[in-house]
Amino acid sequence: DGGITQSPKYLFRKEGQNVTLSCEQNLNHDAMYWYRQDPGQGLRLIYYSQIVNDFQKGDIAEGYSVSREKKESFPLTVTSAQKNPTAFYLCASSISGSKAEAFFGQGTRLTVV
């Protein structure tokens, strides 16, 4: 089945540690996105990538990093510089261009203690 997969669903880390969230898609989509969701805040864009080996900062990129070495994969690293990392993280993908719906993964709930 085609789709977009995020893993793990729940993730716990100690404060000060970097952590990487996985996002894989087999939809042959060029564009991929990472969002953060907090209660009452909607979805805020962290990073996005329109093509392999290229990505752009979204609205809240500070404390995060990404890579796009393969078309299928767009991992997100939450670094120790992110001051409030506990949140629900959502990955999405779409065909390239501005008039295409995005398909979402089921999200990763990150809790930093």
Place this chain on the structure above:
Amino acid sequence: GESVGLHLPTLSVQEGDNSIINCAYSNSASDYFIWYKQESGKGPQFIIDIRSNMDKRQGQRVTVLLNKTVKHLSLQIAATQPGDSAVYFCAENPNSKLTFGKGITLSVRP
């Protein structure tokens, strides 16, 4: 599950009534708009989209209206059902950067 609807504006409707969910967008350059539905603990799901050269688009039980003059988007759900209870987001896509509104919680009363 994830309490994504906590603190969001809430629309409460009676089962069987029609629902209207409104959204104001910010970017005049946006030429494509999408409505998503998100259930607790899950990722958003596509409902319907509309391009800026249209004013109205209908799907199954849903209609999206676009008013570019006032930068306003609305989602109408006919004969609202308990399964429609969720958080609804509008999204705009200027320059291939998909951005979302804050969302509205739809609560359906039996």
